[in-house]
Each structure stands twice: as C-alpha cells, then as structure tokens.
Amino acid sequence: MLQSVLFTKVIKEMPKDETSYNAQVLIRAGFIDKVGAGIYTYLPLGKRVLDKICDVVREEMNALGGQEILMPALVPKDNWQTTGRWETFDALFRLTGNDLKEYALGATHEEIVSPLAKNFIFSYKDLPFAVYQIQTKFRNEKRAKAGLLRGREFLMKDLYSFHTDQADLDAYYDLAIAAYFKIYERLGLKEKTYLTYAAGGSFSKYSHEFQTLAEAGEDLIYICEKCRVAVNREIINEQNTCPLCGDKDLKEQKAIEVGNIFKLGTKFSEPFGVKYKDQSGEEKLALMGCYGIGPSRIMGTIVEIYHDDKGIIWPENIAPFKIHLLSLNENEGALKIYHDLRAAGLEVLYDDRDLSAGEKFAAADLIGCPYRVIISKKTLAANSVEIKKRTTSDGEMVAISDLIEFFK
RNA sequence: CGGGGUGUGGCCCAGUUGGUCUAAGGCGUCUGGUUUGGGACCAGAAGAUCGAGAGUUCAAAUCUCUCCACCCCGACCA
Numbered sequence: 001m002l003q004s005v006l007f008t009k010v011i012k013e014m015p016k017d018e019t020s021y022n023a024q025v026l027i028r029a030g031f032i033d034k035v036g037a038g039i040y041t042y043l044p045l046g047k048r049v050l051d052k053i054c055d056v057v058r059e060e061m062n063a064l065g066g067q068e069i070l071m072p073a074l075v076p077k078d079n080w081q082t083t084g085r086w087e088t089f090d091a092l093f094r095l096t097g098n099d100l101k102e103y104a105l106g107a108t109h110e111e112i113v114s115p116l117a118k119n120f121i122f123s124y125k126d127l128p129f130a131v132y133q134i135q136t137k138f139r140n141e142k143r144a145k146a147g148l149l150r151g152r153e154f155l156m157k158d159l160y161s162f163h164t165d166q167a168d169l170d171a172y173y174d175l176a177i178a179a180y181f182k183i184y185e186r187l188g189l190k191e192k193t194y195l196t197y198a199a200g201g202s203f204s205k206y207s208h209e210f211q212t213l214a215e216a217g218e219d220l221i222y223i224c225e226k227c228r229v230a231v232n233r234e235i236i237n238e239q240n241t242c243p244l245c246g247d248k249d250l251k252e253q254k255a256i257e258v259g260n261i262f263k264l265g266t267k268f269s270e271p272f273g274v275k276y277k278d279q280s281g282e283e284k285l286a287l288m289g290c291y292g293i294g295p296s297r298i299m300g301t302i303v304e305i306y307h308d309d310k311g312i313i314w315p316e317n318i319a320p321f322k323i324h325l326l327s328l329n330e331n332e333g334a335l336k337i338y339h340d341l342r343a344a345g346l347e348v349l350y351d352d353r354d355l356s357a358g359e360k361f362a363a364a365d366l367i368g369c370p371y372r373v374i375i376s377k378k379t380l381a382a383n384s385v386e387i388k389k390r391t392t393s394d395g396e397m398v399a400i401s402d403l404i405e406f407f408k
Numbered sequence: 409c410g411g412g413g414u415g416u417g418g419c420c421c422a423g424u425u426g427g428u429c430u431a432a433g434g435c436g437u438c439u440g441g442u443u444u445g446g447g448a449c450c451a452g453a454a455g456a457u458c459g460a461g462a463g464u465u466c467a468a469a470u471c472u473c474u475c476c477a478c479c480c481c482g483a484c485c486a
Contacts, residue, residue, distance in 0.1 A: 011419065013434095356444055358445080386445090
C-alpha cells in the first residue's frame with residue numbers, strides 16, 4: 001500500500017484523555033479512532049491487524065471442528081427471558097423498537113445458539129458438534145477503560161459445543177484448551193499466557209481463563225511456576241494453593257484475560273429444551289460448553305506487551321504489513337522495488353511521501369512493521385537497500401538482487 | 409454506580425482573584441521558496457459560537473446553577 005494514499009497519518013502528540021498505552025499509541029499511529037468511551041473505529045492499519053488476529057483464531061477453531069456461523073447482534077427480549085437474564089444481566093444493552101418490542105444487543109449468544117441447536121439435535125447421532133462466530137459484542141460496562149482492553153463494543157469469537165455426555169464434553173474441552181494455546185502461540189502471547197483456574201459455576205468445579213501477564217492488566221492472578229498454571233482471585237480466597245500440585249508458593253501477577261472457557265452443562269440446554277434421544281430411546285439434555293476469545297482485546301494486549309519507547313513492535317504474524325519500505329527521495333528506484341516485493345507476495349507499506357527522513361523513520365517506528373527497507377542515494381550507489389528489523393537498532397545492506405530471497 | 413479530575417481552532421495547550429481576550433503559543437493544514445539518513449527552515453495564509461443551556465453583571469473563557477462528554481481510582485465485569 002502506498003502511504004501517500006493512506007488516509008490516516010501519525011499524530012505527534014499524545015491524545016488527551018487516554019492514559020492507557022495501547023489506546024495512546026494505536027490512536028497516534030492511526031490504527032484506531034476513538035468515538036466514545038470504549039467505542040472505537042478500526043482504521044485501515046488497525047483493520048488489517050484485527051483481520052489477521054481473526055484469521056488465526058478462525059483457523060484454529062476450524063481445526064477444532066468448529067463450524068462458522070454468524071448470529072444476530074439484535075436479540076429479541078423473549079430469548080433473554082427464557083433464561084431470566086433479561087433481568088439479571090446488568091451489562092445488557094436493552095432497547096425498544098418503534099414497534100414497542102424490546103430487544104437486547106448481543107452481549108453473549110447462549111440465548112441464540114441454544115434454540116438454534118435445538119432445531120437440529122434429535123438423536124445422539126446428531127452429536128457432538130460445535131459452532132462459532134466472530135462478531136461484535138455489546139456490553140454496557142459501568143466503566144469502559146484501558147483502550148481496547150475493556151470496551152462497550154468489542155469483537156469476540158464465541159464457540160459453543162454440544163455433547164451427549166460429560167466425558168465427551170470433558171474431552172472436547174481439553175482439545176479447546178490446546179487450541180487456545182496454539183492461538184496464543186501464533187499471536188506471540190504463549191510465553192506470558194497462563195491457564196488460570198476460575199470459579200466454575202454449577203456444572204464444574206472450575207472454569208478456565210487464559211491470562212496474559214501484563215502491567216496493564218486489571219486482573220490479579222496467582223501463578224504456580226511448577227505447573228505453569230494460575231488461579232484467579234476468587235479461587236485464591238477459597239484455597240490458597242495450586243489446584244494441580246497443592247503448592248502454596250504462588251506468585252501474584254497482574255494479567256489481562258485473553259480467553260475464557262466454561263463447561264455450561266445443561267444450564268442453557270434445559271431452559272431451551274435442547275434434547276436428544278440416546279441409544280435406548282430415552283430423551284436426555286445435551287451438554288454444552290462455551291469458549292470465548294476477544295480479538296480486539298488481544299490486539300490491545302499485544303500492543304501493551306510488544307512496544308518500546310518509539311512505538312509498537314508487531315509480531316510478524318499479525319503486523320499490518322511485513323515490510324515498511326521507506327524511500328529517502330529515491331521514489332523511482334523505490335517504486336520498482338515496491339512492485340517487485342508485492343509481486344513476490346510480500347505485504348508492503350511504501351512510504352512514498354515527500355517528507356524528511358526523520359519523519360519517515362519516526363512514523364515507521366511508531367507503526368511498528370517488523371522489517372524496514374530503506375532506499376536512498378547511499379544504498380542505490382551500492383545497488384543495495386538497507387534492511388532493519390524493528391527489534392534491532394542496526395540495519396544491514398542487502399543487494400537489490402538478493403532482496404526477494406531475503407524475505408523468503 | 410460512589411469518589412476525584414478535565415473540557416479553549418483538526419491535535420496539544422496558555423489564559424480562569426470578571427475588564428486591554430478583537431482569545432496567545434506549538435503541532436498539523438494551505439501557498440511560495442530552500443531542504444532531505446532521525447519528527448528540517450524561511451515567508452505568508454486559513455481555521456475558535458472558549459463542552460451545552462440558563463443565570464448574575466455595565467461587562468463572562470473567567471462567577472453561579474443544571475446538564476453533557478471524556479479520563480483516573482474503586483465497585484462491577486454470563
């Protein structure tokens with residue numbers, strides 16, 4: 001993409017009214033634009049990152065056997081009354097149409113997916129299966145905060161699984177945990193992410209959160225380094241020990257919740273009557289699990305973790321562009337290289353603007369693409385370009401003839 | 409929702425014991441020129457109902473009241 005065409009540009013000054021790092025830098029670099037508290041527009045650079053995160057999530061959900069669907073964001077009141085959550089779900093956005101009917105904006109979708117599943121589950125032969133969606137969720141948070149970490153409107157992947165029995169649910173649940181760690185690995189978060197035991201509700205002893213260590217985190221977790229798991233605050237108050245090894249030597253850390261999975265059991269299949277007939281013809285309730293992960297929050301989390309004093313340092317898998325090509329007044333030579341790189345299938349943001357070198361460098365550091373390729377009189381004199389990784393301070397000269405090979 | 413803070417051109421802000429504010433400066437933008445390896449420089453220009461409404465006053469960005477928005481701490485977060 002030509003940067004001269006990109007309609008956003010970097011801002012030199014910190015935005016007022018944002019102290020959260022991810023919000024400050026994402027706004028300054030032109031990834032997002034703030035509309036209201038916890039409400040953001042994703043700009044071209046931000047949309048690319050968000051899409052890449054979603055792609056990773058989607059691939060792993062597909063690998064887990066999930067079938068992608070898209071449920072409505074506008075949900076009739078009836079669905080919420082069936083479970084009683086119309087009254088009890090504080091963060092639900094409720095609204096009334098011109099027809100005087102009441103609706104909620106989807107905050108989670110058990111109330112939609114359960115009656116949906118009921119339409120297609122009759123026999124044990126119809127089970128198990130799992131569906132998921134990646135969709136905008138709405139929660140009327142008392143206090144939106146920390147940029148993308150807690151919004152009133154945010155992107156969420158929610159997967160729901162349906163099973164005949166507990167053993168099947170348990171087995172799938174473990175597969176989901178593994179799938180989640182694959183996602184965090186691909187997003188560069190695995191090292192800092194802990195499977196965290198949380199209160200489970202009525203159908204299992206625990207639910208699980210995935211918590212990524214970060215100073216910006218609003219959760220406190222207690223880590224058992226030996227087992228590489230953690231427990232959250234509700235659990236630690238009940239039993240000051242690691243649920244796996246019983247160790248009492250737990251380390252307190254701040255963390256961001258980047259995923260959350262529950263065994264729902266029959267909590268929703270019962271009110272909605274999601275039943276199947278088993279081999280003996282007996283009617284039974286299906287068991288459910290649900291598995292959430294928020295791509296927009298992940299984006300904020302990655303920024304919180306991967307940055308330096310100059311800006312963002314995107315992991316290669318989700319950078320808006322792999323290469324940031326900077327022309328220092330050598331647009332002619334640079335344009336050819338831009339086309340060559342693109343022809344080789346590489347994602348390139350090409351700064352073809354008529355600006356000083358310093359300004360281009362500063363913007364490139366802020367935006368944070370993994371590789372910077374510089375073309376100047378100096379490099380062209382040597383038939384070369386200079387390549388510098390965002391993570392290193394010094395670049396290296398690479399012959400133009402070897403450039404494509406360098407990125408293979 | 410409780411407590412605290414802030415609202416002034418697109419952005420960051422000065423000004424707030426009422427009067428010379430006909431609102432300053434920086435960034436950005438536009439015009440012309442000089443520049444070009446770390447946010448360059450010179451000259452000129454455009455751009456503001458001072459968050460909104462009501463009130464006090466000869467006079468309000470400045471005082472009073474109401475409301476709104478945003479930020480922070482806390483509570484909350486299927």
